[in-house]
Amino acid sequence: MSNFLHFENVSKHYGEVKAVDQVTLTVEQGEIFSLLGPSGCGKTTLLRILAGFEQPDSGRVILGGKDVTDLPPYERKVNTIFQSYALFPHLSVWDNIAFGLKVAKRPRKEINDAVEAILAMIQMEDHAWKKPDQISGGQKQRVAIARALVNKPQVLLLDEPLAALDLKLRQRMLIELDLIHDEVGITFLYVTHDQGEAMSLSDRIAVMRDGKIEQLGTPAEIYEAPRTSFVAAFIGDTNFFDGVVAEPLEKGVVLDGMLSAALDKDYSRLKVEDFPDVECYNDKQIRQGEKVFLSVRPEKFRISREKPEARPHLNIIQGMVEDVIYLGSQTKYWVRVADYQISVIRQHSRFLLDEEPIEWDEQVWLSWHADDGFMMEKYSEQDEALLPAPPDKVGDEVEPEVEAQ
Numbered sequence: 001m002s003n004f005l006h007f008e009n010v011s012k013h014y015g016e017v018k019a020v021d022q023v024t025l026t027v028e029q030g031e032i033f034s035l036l037g038p039s040g041c042g043k044t045t046l047l048r049i050l051a052g053f054e055q056p057d058s059g060r061v062i063l064g065g066k067d068v069t070d071l072p073p074y075e076r077k078v079n080t081i082f083q084s085y086a087l088f089p090h091l092s093v094w095d096n097i098a099f100g101l102k103v104a105k106r107p108r109k110e111i112n113d114a115v116e117a118i119l120a121m122i123q124m125e126d127h128a129w130k131k132p133d134q135i136s137g138g139q140k141q142r143v144a145i146a147r148a149l150v151n152k153p154q155v156l157l158l159d160e161p162l163a164a165l166d167l168k169l170r171q172r173m174l175i176e177l178d179l180i181h182d183e184v185g186i187t188f189l190y191v192t193h194d195q196g197e198a199m200s201l202s203d204r205i206a207v208m209r210d211g212k213i214e215q216l217g218t219p220a221e222i223y224e225a226p227r228t229s230f231v232a233a234f235i236g237d238t239n240f241f242d243g244v245v246a247e248p249l250e251k252g253v254v255l256d257g258m259l260s261a262a263l264d265k266d267y268s269r270l271k272v273e274d275f276p277d278v279e280c281y282n283d284k285q286i287r288q289g290e291k292v293f294l295s296v297r298p299e300k301f302r303i304s305r306e307k308p309e310a311r312p313h314l315n316i317i318q319g320m321v322e323d324v325i326y327l328g329s330q331t332k333y334w335v336r337v338a339d340y341q342i343s344v345i346r347q348h349s350r351f352l353l354d355e356e357p358i359e360w361d362e363q364v365w366l367s368w369h370a371d372d373g374f375m376m377e378k379y380s381e382q383d384e385a386l387l388p389a390p391p392d393k394v395g396d397e398v399e400p401e402v403e404a405q
Helices: 044-050 093-103 108-119 136-149 167-184 195-201 219-224 227-235 381-386
Strands: 005-014 018-028 032-036 058-063 077-080 153-158 187-191 202-211 212-217 239-246 268-271 278-281 289-295 302-304 314-326 330-337 340-347 361-371 373-376
Touching: 018 044, 018 212, 032 044, 032 195, 044 058, 044 077, 044 153, 044 187, 058 239, 077 136, 093 108, 093 136, 108 136, 136 167, 153 212, 167 195, 167 373, 187 195, 187 202, 187 212, 202 219, 202 268, 212 219, 212 227, 212 381, 227 239, 227 373, 239 340, 268 289, 278 314, 278 373
Parallel strands: 032 187, 032 202, 077 153, 153 187
Antiparallel strands: 005 018, 005 058, 202 212, 239 268, 239 289, 268 278, 289 373, 302 361, 314 330, 314 361, 330 340
């Protein structure tokens, strides 16, 4: 990994608040890197330190092999896109994009060629002479991106750039951002609290909490193998089982429908109060007797009326369906097992209209493989307050606003 952009032991305090706390982080040239976390976690402060709008209390920022920690913003080859677009209302689209080049006193032909080329890239040639109040929110965002890119920065900083857009427009703009990145090839540093945006756009993600990096990795690594309960809960939906690590099962033992294989040190049994014992992957080597959370994603469960055949490392439990929501591409179930309400997602790779669907109040069997659960330490009450609220059973998204064209 290159040291194209490197934060070295960077800290920033506001009074007693540690906004950024000894962060060391390297971003590769050309990648889309996201800083993800709840409000107040330090992600925007880190971006502002790179832009030169904030001075760190300690640490260094290296960009392209050069220490830029003490340089003023105008001497750093970075540009920032804000949520509010920050377009000049009295200037046309063309003049908004050309503004930075004119301030830099570039030759007229160079300005004309650069603006025309980037207008073509964002497909806004037909809107070049409109004012910002004559174009839609998505078009304003494209103009803001074009204005930032026309100066050819080393890094494009995006601070919650899609937060003001409705759901469908955000989804479309994510695709456009990815296409623009592929075309220009510069480094994007993307700040967001929206897990979906970060997961769909990023090459790598740093999940932040209380000024520190909680986990850094690819979207798949963070979602499939969260290192902490905070990350597991913040990235997507999950089910937590609260229990104690027990002794491993012996080979061939059947317990609560689970057939044990020859368990090695990577697998453990978890005793959950008023709940069947479950087998789980113990990659963190949490020791016997320790209290843990087991995280299992909703889509990892299989739901059926018939009891599955026992297999090595397969957990099988029985419960009752309390709620069902059909969502087109999938059905969501909430299944009661003792004191737990388990969220289950069944994807519709095939869905037959003449198939008898599972209904409310039915007894069902849930099964999942031990490899699909991850044991981790419990998060604190303070951490729990930072987590996104669980989605409503009537849908995960509020009704989007209608955007004026």
